Amino acid sequence: MADNILDMAVRHLGSSGLGALGNALGLPAxxxxxxxxxxxxxxxxxxxxxxxxxxxxxxxxxxxxxxxSMDLSAPGDIFSDPDRMRSLQDVGGNILGALFGDKKDGIFNVISNALGLDSTKSASLMRIAAPVVMSLVGKLVKSKGLNMEGLAALLLGQKTHIKDQIPPGLLDELGADSLDEMAERTVVETTPRETAHAAHTSPPARRSGIGKWLWPLLIALGVLWALNMCAKKEKVDDGTGGVVMEQDEVVVEEAPAGSADDPMTTPDTQKEIPMDSASGDFATDFRAYLADATREPGKEFPLRIEFPADGSMPNTDSLPDVQALIKVMQENPGLNIVIEGYTDSDGDAGANQKLSEARAQAVMLMVTGAGVDTSRVKAVGMGPANPIADNSTEEGKQKNRRIVVKVDSFTQ
Structure with a gap:
């Protein structure tokens, strides 16, 4: 059964939270x-x-x-406290800016017309709804270990729950004729990898579950190219004003492990094992390298990163090192990098090459999607080239399956 995030949000607020919200915003009884x-x-x-x-x-x-990291465990108390309400709405404003961009004011007008509220109240309502919804999505992402493909599937599952709740004119503001049209764009593919155990048959590509939207060419390539590689930098306040939800507040409806209803619930994973480095911490070692005027050219910095087996979309556990890389890139506007993907030597060399390219591109998209200019990041698939360990042992294969970052050029 698909998670109903809208219902979860209403249940989380409860009658006391909804009452406090109505009082704070001056909503009709x-x-x-x-x-x-x-x-x-x-x-x-x-x-x-x-x-x-x-x-x-x-x-x-x-x-x-x-x-x-936001604390929404007692929504009624938050809505009754003017300072905490301002903090929550600041966070919500950042989220809405990231979601809607320059369409935000138009969305507020749609809400105003649908609910009979003035623009100030509709804006306040949206700034409260946004962090509540996003925190629930974050808890589901964390509890299920979802990657980008899993998040896409989660959002697709909301279509039936929200279709009767979205106000007239909202889809027009978003440039869509229907929710179905939106859903057709929401699909992420992963690349199959031929192994020694399946040399005669290619495994099926993993998909988001809506087969009619699969694009054969992109299946062959193994990863969707970004439709917008120049997305604006999107930041969300970390809620230091005290705005988060206790873990036990979320009711997570999960299918049993490996069930057909939710194949993304418990994906098999394959960890990329980092090479030895000075401290073992990517951000520390990379910053130290950049600060060293005598740095060795071409030095590899491995990312601790995790992918589904034979898949190209990083899992949630991969985010800390990727976010650290994004921060380093933002701190150093003169830094250009190359992201290289590697595999072990098992299986078909051509499939390994495609998989390594897809994984490197997926990491690159996460970096550029955070606002780093696309001209500063290159993604290269190396396949099984340049092994750093013995491919005849499982330990060696794990070390050879890696994503590394190299400096392409750097001007301080």
């Missing part, structure tokens, strides 16, 4: 739940729309992961 549902459904529609490109989907995964 008895209208708090319907108003909040409209706002939350609109936020979910915005997320589904943004998931139409890999760069957008990567940004959503980053935002959802960061949102787990």
């Amino acid at each position: 008895g209208k708090s739940e319907s108003a909040f549902s409209t706002g939350a459904a609109s936020v979910l529609a915005g997320m589904l729309n943004k998931a139409g490109s890999e760069s957008g989907l990567g940004s959503l995964l980053n935002m959802a992961t960061k949102s787990t």
